[in-house]
Amino acid sequence: MLDYYNKRLEEYEAIYAKPERQTDLQKLLARLQADIKNCTVLELACGTGWWTEKLASHASSWTATDADSAALEIVKQKTIQGLSTAQLLNAFQPQVNELVDCVFAAHWYSHLKLNEQQAFFEAVHTCLKPGGCLIMLDNKYVSGSSTSISRTDTIGNTYQRRPLKDGSTYDVLKNFPTQEQLHQSGTAFAFAVQADTDLKLELHHYWYAVMRTSSPPPPLVVLNDTV
Ligand SMILES: C[S@@+](CC[C@H](N)C(=O)[O-])C[C@H]1O[C@@H](n2cnc3c(N)ncnc32)[C@H](O)[C@@H]1O
Numbered sequence: 001m002l003d004y005y006n007k008r009l010e011e012y013e014a015i016y017a018k019p020e021r022q023t024d025l026q027k028l029l030a031r032l033q034a035d036i037k038n039c040t041v042l043e044l045a046c047g048t049g050w051w052t053e054k055l056a057s058h059a060s061s062w063t064a065t066d067a068d069s070a071a072l073e074i075v076k077q078k079t080i081q082g083l084s085t086a087q088l089l090n091a092f093q094p095q096v097n098e099l100v101d102c103v104f105a106a107h108w109y110s111h112l113k114l115n116e117q118q119a120f121f122e123a124v125h126t127c128l129k130p131g132g133c134l135i136m137l138d139n140k141y142v143s144g145s146s147t148s149i150s151r152t153d154t155i156g157n158t159y160q161r162r163p164l165k166d167g168s169t170y171d172v173l174k175n176f177p178t179q180e181q182l183h184q185s186g187t188a189f190a191f192a193v194q195a196d197t198d199l200k201l202e203l204h205h206y207w208y209a210v211m212r213t214s215s216p217p218p219p220l221v222v223l224n225d226t227v
Pocket of ligand 1 (some may be wrong): 001005006045046047049065066067068071073089091106108
């Protein structure tokens with residue numbers, strides 16, 4: 001997937017120009033600007049920084065990260081107001097100097113294999129303050145707007161055949177979780193989940209989820225207590 005998105009960098013933001021998605025995008029931006037207001041934010045898999053550019057100035061600090069240095073170069077060239085830093089980071093092994101209020105990931109969860117979700121949620125926990133939240137948004141499958149699903153593997157991951165302008169075609173993992181699956185996977189990994197129906201956003205093309213860690217944190221179990 002890293003290779004595919006690297007090859008797609010020049011044409012990536014065309015998805016944000018689709019006319020039928022504009023109403024949803026405006027609703028998402030308004031909601032996000034409120035949800036991240038005055039938060040310290042770590043953005044994972046930021047890509048070309050489409051969301052970064054529209055949100056960073058609303059946060060108290062914003063770190064944009066991606067595993068592709070070419071994507072980060074595009075982000076840096078945008079000179080985004082409010083962006084504290086843009087840095088190379090593997091979303092499965094994030095490292096932060098200080099815990100953050102919010103981890104944000106757009107169009108990322110759909111590219112996780114079902115058996116990678118646990119590792120991702122665990123990684124996010126290591127970055128968040130108690131009571132902090134993971135905010136994610138991603139595509140719903142909409143017939144006529146989404147690329148059709150070309151195959152499903154043995155554990156239920158779905159894939160699309162995606163052409164690029166250079167004539168190449170990629171087999172890209174793209175999962176479309178239901179509301180129930182989002183609730184189940186988030187709660188299984190110690191998050192309280194508010195997904196888009198609870199948030200009353202009434203989105204057609206996207207889902208939006210706020211997953212909050214418990215606050216205060218669970219009591220520590222003291223092992224080897226010799227006192
Ligand atoms: C679908 S794009 C999303 C870009 C952006 N968040 C957006 O919504 O416009 C997925 C991004 O994930 C990045 N990526 C792939 N594997 C990654 C990894 N292990 N850690 C961090 N980023 C990764 C790719 O480089 C690409 O920029």
